[in-house]
Amino acid sequence: MATEAITVRVPDIGDFRDVEVIEVLVVPGQQVEKETSLITLESDKATLDIPSPAAGAVQELLVAAGDRVSEGTPILKLAATADKTADAPAATADAKQEQEQKQGAAAQGGAASAGEGPAPAAPPGKEGPAEKRPQQGRQQGAPSSAAGRDGAELHAEVLVLGAGPGGYTAAFRAADLGKKTLLVERYPALGGVCLNVGCIPSKALLHAARVLAEVEEMAGAGIHFREREIRPGELRAWTETVVAKLTGGLKQLARQRRVEVWQGEGRFLGPHTLAVRAPDGKERLASFDHAIVAAGSRPARLPGQPADPRILDSTSALALQEVPATLLVAGGGIIGLEMATVYQALGSRVTVVEMADRLLGGCDPDIVAPLQKRIEPRYEAILLNSRIESIEAPERGPLQVRLSGARAGSETFDAVLVAAGRHPNGGQLDLERAGVRVTKDGFVPVDQQQRTNVSHIYAVGDIASQPMLAHKASHEGKVAAEVAAGLKSGFEGRVIPSIAYTDPEVAWVGLTETEARARGIEYGKGLFPWAANGRSLTLGRDEGLTKLLFERGGGGADGGGEGGGRLLGMAAVGPAAGDLIAEGALAIEMGCDARDLGLTVHPHPTLSETVAMAAEAFEGTLTDLYLPRRR
Numbered sequence: 001m002a003t004e005a006i007t008v009r010v011p012d013i014g015d016f017r018d019v020e021v022i023e024v025l026v027v028p029g030q031q032v033e034k035e036t037s038l039i040t041l042e043s044d045k046a047t048l049d050i051p052s053p054a055a056g057a058v059q060e061l062l063v064a065a066g067d068r069v070s071e072g073t074p075i076l077k078l079a080a081t082a083d084k085t086a087d088a089p090a091a092t093a094d095a096k097q098e099q100e101q102k103q104g105a106a107a108q109g110g111a112a113s114a115g116e117g118p119a120p121a122a123p124p125g126k127e128g129p130a131e132k133r134p135q136q137g138r139q140q141g142a143p144s145s146a147a148g149r150d151g152a153e154l155h156a157e158v159l160v161l162g163a164g165p166g167g168y169t170a171a172f173r174a175a176d177l178g179k180k181t182l183l184v185e186r187y188p189a190l191g192g193v194c195l196n197v198g199c200i201p202s203k204a205l206l207h208a209a210r211v212l213a214e215v216e217e218m219a220g221a222g223i224h225f226r227e228r229e230i231r232p233g234e235l236r237a238w239t240e241t242v243v244a245k246l247t248g249g250l251k252q253l254a255r256q257r258r259v260e261v262w263q264g265e266g267r268f269l270g271p272h273t274l275a276v277r278a279p280d281g282k283e284r285l286a287s288f289d290h291a292i293v294a295a296g297s298r299p300a301r302l303p304g305q306p307a308d309p310r311i312l313d314s315t316s317a318l319a320l321q322e323v324p325a326t327l328l329v330a331g332g333g334i335i336g337l338e339m340a341t342v343y344q345a346l347g348s349r350v351t352v353v354e355m356a357d358r359l360l361g362g363c364d365p366d367i368v369a370p371l372q373k374r375i376e377p378r379y380e381a382i383l384l385n386s387r388i389e390s391i392e393a394p395e396r397g398p399l400q401v402r403l404s405g406a407r408a409g410s411e412t413f414d415a416v417l418v419a420a421g422r423h424p425n426g427g428q429l430d431l432e433r434a435g436v437r438v439t440k441d442g443f444v445p446v447d448q449q450q451r452t453n454v455s456h457i458y459a460v461g462d463i464a465s466q467p468m469l470a471h472k473a474s475h476e477g478k479v480a481a482e483v484a485a486g487l488k489s490g491f492e493g494r495v496i497p498s499i500a501y502t503d504p505e506v507a508w509v510g511l512t513e514t515e516a517r518a519r520g521i522e523y524g525k526g527l528f529p530w531a532a533n534g535r536s537l538t539l540g541r542d543e544g545l546t547k548l549l550f551e552r553g554g555g556g557a558d559g560g561g562e563g564g565g566r567l568l569g570m571a572a573v574g575p576a577a578g579d580l581i582a583e584g585a586l587a588i589e590m591g592c593d594a595r596d597l598g599l600t601v602h603p604h605p606t607l608s609e610t611v612a613m614a615a616e617a618f619e620g621t622l623t624d625l626y627l628p629r630r631r
Contacts (some may be wrong), residue, residue, distance in 0.1 A: 003056060003079045005556035008038065010050060010073045019043050021067045026076070030058045039063060055352035056080035132279050152273060155258065156182035158484050159274060159288035161429070162267045164192020166461030166473030167294030168250055173481035174292075175257035181284055183259050184266045184276050189247035190254065193296055194470045197315040200246055200340055203316065204239040206501050209345030211501060213424030225385055230346055236320045236491075262286070264288060268434040271454060290456045290484040293436075294477060295429055297422040297462035302330065305418065308393035312417045314339065323347050324414035326380070328401055330388050332359040334500040336419030337371075341502050344378055344415075351413070353383045353403060362508055363497060364513045367571045370543040371506055383407050391416060424463045433456075448490040450480040458484065472496050495569075497585050504544060504560045507581035510569030510588045511549055522552040523568060526594065530574050530626055533613075534605035544574020546610035548584070548616055550594050566593050576607055583611050 013019065023040040026032060037049035056329065059077040063069060073098035112431035149155050160167050160173040163185035171183040187196050215225050254261055262284060264276040272279050274291065276284045279432045309316070310324075317339050323346045332354030344350045352359075359382070360368045376382060385403025393399055398412040424442040431438050435453045436459075438444055444452055444459035452459055458480035459474030475493060482489035497509040516523050530536035530544030551565030570584025587597060616622035620629075 003081055004057070006054070006056075006078050006080050007062075008075045010041075010069050010071055010075060012071055013041070013048070016041075016043050016089065016387070017070045018068045019070065021063050021065055021069060023055050023065055025049070026058050026060060026061075027611075028058050028060060031115040032056065032058060032078075035439060039339075041069065050075060052078065053355070054080040061122075115453070145266065147271065147285040152285040154182060154284075155287045155289075156260070157182050157289045158292065158481065159290070160184065160193060160292045160294060160477075162294035162296055162461070162463075163187070163190040163250070163261075164194050164294060164461060164469040164473060164571050165298050166477035167192060167292070168254070168477075168565075170292045170294060170458075170460060170477035170481045171259050172257055173478045174484060175259050175483065177485040177487070179485055181257075182257045182262065182288070183254065184262050184274065184286075186263070188267050189244075190250040190261070190264060191247045192294075193315075195243060195246050195250070197318055199242055199470055201239045201318045202314075202342070203501055204242045205235070205320070205342045206338060206503075208235060208238075209342045210503055211574055212345045221540065230323065232322055232346075234321050239318075239320075267430040268436075269430070271434045271457070277511070291434075291458070291461060292477065292480045292484065293426075293429065293431070293451075293452075293457065293459040294461050294473065295463050297442075297468055298629070299418065299425045300421045300423055301383055302388055302391070302418055302420065304390060306391060306393045308399070310399055310415045311391060312415060314417075314419060317343075317417050321565055325349065325526075326386075326398070326413045327351070327352065328399075328413040328416045329419060330354070330416060331380070331419035331421070332361075332384070333419065333421070334498070334527075336417070337375075337500055337502045339419060342377065344375075345503075346444060348415075349380045349622045351380045351411075353386045353388060353405075355385070355387050357385050359384075360506060362383065362502055362512070363500075363508050363570055364547070366513075367506060367508065367545065367547065367573045370545060370573045371500075371502055371504055374504065374543065375502075381407065388416075402623075411603075422462065422468055424468075426463050427458075448492070449483045450476055450491065451483070456484075467498065469496060469498070493524065493589075494501040495585055495588050496579045499581065501578060503510065504541065504574045505577040506571075506573045507577040508571035509581050509585045510567070512569055512571065513547075513549065516549065516568070521568075522563060522617055524550045526550065526614040526616070528610045528622075529616055530607070530610060533607065533610050534609050535576060538605070539575055541575050544571045544572070544607075544610070546570075546574075546580070546614045548594070548597070548611070548614045548618060555622065559624065566591055567597065570611070571609070574607065580608055580611060583608065 006261045019456050020040050020043045022042045025037050025039060032055065033051045034055045035051040038052050039050050041050065056337060057079045059079050062074045062623060146359050157179040159182045160171040161184050163183050164429050168190055175181045189196060246535045262276050264278040265275050266276045272287050273602060274286050276286065299315065305311060323343065327343050327348040327350050327353045329340045329350060332352050336352065337359065340350045340352055358365060358368065383406045386403055386407065389402045389404050389545055391399055391401050398414050399411055399416055401413055426438040426442040426444045434457060435454050436444060436457055443465060444463050446452055446459050446464050450458040450460050460476035460480050462468040476491050479489045479491045494580050495510045498509060498608060500506040526548040531542040536542055536544055546569060549569040550567055567587045571624050572580050596614045598612055598619055598621060602611060602612045613622055613624055
């Protein structure tokens with residue numbers, strides 16, 4: 001076969017210059033395929049591989065590890081196979097697109113509010129010389145283009161329905177384990193509800209809201225800004241760029257692993273067949289050995305809710321078409337209060353209506369109290385023990401809302417945001433055709449290995465069980481993929497953190513005091529108010545609180561015994577409380593006691609110190625506050 005000698009150069013890598021080569025992935029004489037990774041570069045923002053523009057044999061290396069390169073730097077000489085170089089001129093453009101997607105993957109950090117975001121994949125080739133590395137997700141993991149079984153277009157060893165945090169994690173893990181993987185997603189971009197219309201855009205808007213609040217707060221420190229101007233279209237465009245970076249990163253990760261991706265809505269035809277209806281109405285069939293259902297959930301609607309663009313759900317509210325003058329938020333849970341935080345900061349006069357007798361019902365009242373104290377004067381009203389009885393949407397004029405409870409009667413609002421929970425999508429997938437049991441509520445019951453009652457079909461994330469959180473889904477997705485690949489795996493998380501990204505943030509994990517009292521569990525408690533924390537004061541926010549619950553049983557200032565009892569639960573309220581809660585989750589998983597936490601040297605001045613100080617308060621060793629000696 002004819003060959004052509006070409007010099008492979010660094011393609012367009014954006015604004016990066018003088019980037020270090022951290023690894024050369026090929027050796028002279030090695031045969032490579034088109035898009036085989038040749039070298040790995042590392043900048044201060046991303047790690048990226050440079051692919052081969054053609055198939056052929058490596059003749060000579062022109063760079064070594066430690067060299068620094070820029071666009072156009074020669075990498076190696078390649079004896080390219082002539083019949084595979086026809087599209088080589090497009091390699092630079094392909095590499096540029098791949099680089100942009102890699103940067104998006106690198107920008108993900110670690111993810112998810114709802115944990116929410118994928119971590120960048122390690123570059124291929126970290127295990128050793130290229131010719132010795134297993135090509136995970138490539139030769140082994142690439143779905144065959146050959147016809148599937150029973151007339152299907154494609155057969156996958158693992159088919160994943162839904163590309164949210166649970167779905168894409170499952171697909172990528174299955175491909176890494178050498179399985180031919182097909183990923184089916186209804187959205188044009190991977191990431192599911194979380195990345196496209198949920199966790200990520202909401203947190204971007206919440207950051208904008210926090211910046212607006214900080215600007216106002218700095219007036220008390222002698223820093224004054226000119227009158228603010230909010231441009232909803234530009235703000236929406238910014239959130240879309242954040243989402244695009246993450247979804248673009250996922251696209252690249254799927255491409256690297258050779259995960260086949262089909263866009264469309266999937267429905268089961270049988271225990272080994274799925275029909276996928278594409279946006280253009282065309283239908284494709286896929287067969288599979290194992291299926292992982294990660295089809296998520298949808299926003300709940302109010303009974304008799306009319307169809308009107310002014311009645312928003314969590315998805316349409318994030319589209320931010322305009323900022324209504326008056327907004328009624330139906331639901332005082334996490335989603336409702338997060339969106340109330342955004343719209344109030346943007347200028348809406350917000351009223352919250354909640355059926356229960358308190359906000360954030362899953363959290364202890366003393367942790368919610370600082371949040372409620374802050375928002376009460378900022379909102380028009382917070383109506384507890386109340387509900388929306390009906391909504392009328394005239395063509396002209398505001399929405400007419402009839403309320404019952406604390407402020408019964410009819411009121412008018414420019415918009416209503418319904419944040420009354422979510423329903424799992426189990427009943428919308430024809431799972432009964434595959435023999436899978438679905439509850440009347442739409443959940444798909446699973447065991448510890450995420451198996452449904454049909455042993456080769458698994459369910460993860462919102463569709464499997466509460467809590468409906470992205471970080472839970474991703475862990476379950478990994479378990480399901482490993483079990484499908486024949487590994488011994490199971491979901492054994494003792495606790496799952498919850499976070500409300502309000503202002504201030506509220507976070508909790510493990511046992512709450514409310515639960516402990518209801519279950520008759522004896523516990524000891526350590527509290528530390530952030531008014532005594534230097535870092536909190538420098539932020540201009542002293543309303544925070546950190547609370548730790550410990551087992552009772554033996555000594556200590558609060559009944560903990562030598563070293564105190566094991567940690568049972570943690571809760572915190574204040575700026576960045578959501579970042580602190582991971583320490584509590586880890587401590588519970590590791591069986592840490594109060595002394596473990598108190599003797600761990602925490603950096604100063606930080607908010608994380610409040611965790612150690614709450615443990616010291618429990619033990620009676622705290623010096624940053626005066627606590628009367630207990631008998």
